[in-house]
Amino acid sequence: MLINLSELFTCEGKKKEYTAETTLSSVEFSGDTYRILKAEPFKLEIESRTRNKFFMSGCLPVTVEAPCARCLEPVSFECVLDFEREFELKKDASFDGSLDEEPYLEGYNLDVDQLVCNELLLSLPMRVLCREDCKGICNRCGANLNYQTCTCDTRSLDPRMSVIQEIFNQFKEV
Ligand SMILES: [Zn+2]
Ligand SMILES: [Zn+2]
Structure with a gap:
């Protein structure tokens, strides 16, 4: 208009x-x-x-x-x-x-x-959340953790950590 x-x-x-x-x-x-x-x-x-x-x-x-x-x-x-x-x-x-x-x-x-x-x-808000304590999705299996649990190993859930882990593994293989 x-x-x-x-x-x-x-x-x-x-x-x-x-x-x-x-x-x-x-x-x-x-x-x-x-x-x-x-x-x-x-x-x-x-x-x-x-x-x-x-x-x-x-x-x-x-x-x-x-x-x-x-x-x-x-x-x-x-x-x-x-x-x-x-x-x-x-x-x-x-x-x-x-x-x-x-x-x-x-x-x-x-x-x-x-x-x-x-x-x-x-x-607009900088970030939209469905609820304050939204558990998000598992970044390994994609399960919505608000509705289900998964059995993934979440110790290396932080993607920055998994990169470091990968580099570390590469050095080990040499
Ligand atoms: Zn959510
Ligand atoms: Zn999972």
Whole structure:
């Protein structure tokens, strides 16, 4: 969804409330895919501060699903995007792709999907766990240790240790 901001140019201090909606289905974050399960339409208030300076605020609860960092089972959780941002529109509409351009601005339009994507990336947790004490999966047999036990020798579970062990074995064979 694009919101055309040109109607706010006319007078300073003009405020408008939009019903914004996103069709974003997922975002990529630190190598994982976060699926968006639910995002209701939300109120987005935009105010023109000076000629090209704008201020916007909105609040939107999003239900996200991501794999547990330890056992990889999908976990769904709610992430509330509560934001206030000031941004500037370049009067010459030629989009030059310069770095200080906000990614959710396209000429005079505000791209709601990009905005939600941006806000999500800022508020997603660094690590998702299905539960605090998730036991993860055995990295030898792949068993989910929350549901079953395995008989693997877990003494060399640490992959760094097994590398050292391997080097050690190579020396022994020579
Ligand atoms: Zn887990
Ligand atoms: Zn195992």
